[in-house]
């Protein structure tokens with residue numbers, strides 16, 4: 001399972017997983033030694049706390065995937081920085097997103113040539129539980145000529 005997680009991001013380590021019905025829940029944690037403050041770019045190795053951040057990713061073996069990241073909140077070590085702490089971020093996941101970028105790409109690729117209702121059905125079958133409005137928002141965000 002660690003290899004699957006490394007395909008998403010080399011900075012993630014697999015902790016455990018559980019299969020419930022049609023979904024695999026995978027717990028992961030960052031393995032970066034230091035994280036740069038997103039406000040002042042100073043590297044930090046001092047962990048403030050962990051909190052769970054969950055999001056959906058591409059299916060594995062026909063099962064939907066929900067990843068639970070033990071996300072780290074770090075102390076900023078720069079005394080002149082306006083922030084005392086900051087959350088670790090990753091390239092595969094946008095700010096506050098509930099789906100990985102690669103999953104969003106797949107939703108757009110599937111939805112682009114069919115009606116949003118048909119797309120919802122195809123996606124719900126084996127890829128991700130997603131509603132029509134989310135599909136439409138993603139298509140709009142990608143600036144496609146979707147009607």
Ligand SMILES: [Zn+2]
Pocket residue numbers: 037038039040041042076077078081082083
């Ligand atoms: Zn800082």
